[in-house]
Amino acid sequence: MKKKILLATGGGDCPGLNAVIRAIVKAARKHGKYEVYGSIEAFNGVLSQPTQIVKLTPSKVAGIHVKGGTILKTTNKGNPLAYPVRLADGNWTTQDISQQLVHRIQALGFDAVVNIGGDGSQKISQALFEKGLNIIGVPKTIDNDLSATDLTFGFTTAVQIATESLDRLVTTAESHHRVMVMEVMGRDAGWIALHTALAGGSEICLIPEIPYEINKVVKKINKRYDKGKGFVNIVVAEGAKPKEGGVVGEKSKDVGDEHVKLGGIANYLKMQIEEAGCQAQVRTTVLGHVQRGGTPAAFDRILATAMGVKAFDMIVQGDFGKMVTFKNNEISSVSIAEAVSKYNFLSKDHYLVRTARSLGISFGD
Numbered sequence: 001m002k003k004k005i006l007l008a009t010g011g012g013d014c015p016g017l018n019a020v021i022r023a024i025v026k027a028a029r030k031h032g033k034y035e036v037y038g039s040i041e042a043f044n045g046v047l048s049q050p051t052q053i054v055k056l057t058p059s060k061v062a063g064i065h066v067k068g069g070t071i072l073k074t075t076n077k078g079n080p081l082a083y084p085v086r087l088a089d090g091n092w093t094t095q096d097i098s099q100q101l102v103h104r105i106q107a108l109g110f111d112a113v114v115n116i117g118g119d120g121s122q123k124i125s126q127a128l129f130e131k132g133l134n135i136i137g138v139p140k141t142i143d144n145d146l147s148a149t150d151l152t153f154g155f156t157t158a159v160q161i162a163t164e165s166l167d168r169l170v171t172t173a174e175s176h177h178r179v180m181v182m183e184v185m186g187r188d189a190g191w192i193a194l195h196t197a198l199a200g201g202s203e204i205c206l207i208p209e210i211p212y213e214i215n216k217v218v219k220k221i222n223k224r225y226d227k228g229k230g231f232v233n234i235v236v237a238e239g240a241k242p243k244e245g246g247v248v249g250e251k252s253k254d255v256g257d258e259h260v261k262l263g264g265i266a267n268y269l270k271m272q273i274e275e276a277g278c279q280a281q282v283r284t285t286v287l288g289h290v291q292r293g294g295t296p297a298a299f300d301r302i303l304a305t306a307m308g309v310k311a312f313d314m315i316v317q318g319d320f321g322k323m324v325t326f327k328n329n330e331i332s333s334v335s336i337a338e339a340v341s342k343y344n345f346l347s348k349d350h351y352l353v354r355t356a357r358s359l360g361i362s363f364g365d
Helices: 017-031 098-107 119-130 155-176 191-200 214-226 265-275 298-317 351-358
Strands: 003-009 034-039 053-055 083-086 092-095 112-117 135-139 179-184 204-206 232-237 249-251 260-262 282-286 322-327 330-335
Touching: 003 017, 017 034, 017 112, 017 298, 034 298, 098 119, 112 119, 112 298, 119 135, 135 298, 155 179, 155 191, 155 232, 155 282, 155 298, 179 191, 179 265, 191 204, 191 232, 191 351, 204 214, 214 232, 214 265, 232 265, 265 282, 298 322, 298 330
Parallel strands: 003 034, 003 112, 112 135, 135 322, 179 232, 179 282, 204 232
Antiparallel strands: 034 053, 083 092, 249 260, 322 330
């Protein structure tokens, strides 16, 4: 009898998810002693009645590596550590049902689980591992905010999309003598913003790790106009914040989703710039979910595929409780506990921050 592997994709969608799924299925088929299944919408497929679990055959995954999103669907809701439960009075509460989830997965006959997700998903992986589940983590996030790996698949595609967008805004800024503010994703890390600013040649880059002072932002803008160039491009991360103030966002209204929904910093910054007396026209663009969708870049397809094959190899070896990593241009692994122990903030002395400063890019500090 063949052993059974269960795959789950959780959190936000990300270019490269399908490439991981395809790689695991193809590697399992070549090995010959495993069958692969997928839980629909993260672990909600296991928890739902009836279960929503699909068998992943080679024909089901053929060609999916070029497609964005995930054929298994995904969700930000349904965290088994804080699962939404409706009370008799109609109100909602949360319960830790992780032990029940482990028992159900084991009762369904699965020998191993691969949880493909970001920081939040891997914290769930660690909790399930501690409760006895044979689980492997694969890091997925466009934010590149997992410190145990040099890169996460999806990040390169997000940067490419953001850079192409900035390229288009540069010509409009120059034609209209405007200040163009482009807001990108990244949550509490500035990786996407910094890479985009460098690749696209922006004059100002505002990131969460370096709180900005609006007077210094305006000073940089005025300096550009004083030189007669007459236009400025600003890349701002959604989690950027002024030196005296917090991030712009609001708590999710969706039951079971505890994330703060970041967004709005571009328009807030526009208001600050105008109130500070800047005479130039200021326009904003918020890329939002455009960065998450569409065809993965070649690099992300390759990285995701290699990570999928590594995850399968770890299952064969019984190397559970670990997350696949990409370190020093090698595919490896670390314990999931180590992987989620530290958030991957962008350090202020990172070589790309120094590079940006040398080019004259202002961080508003």
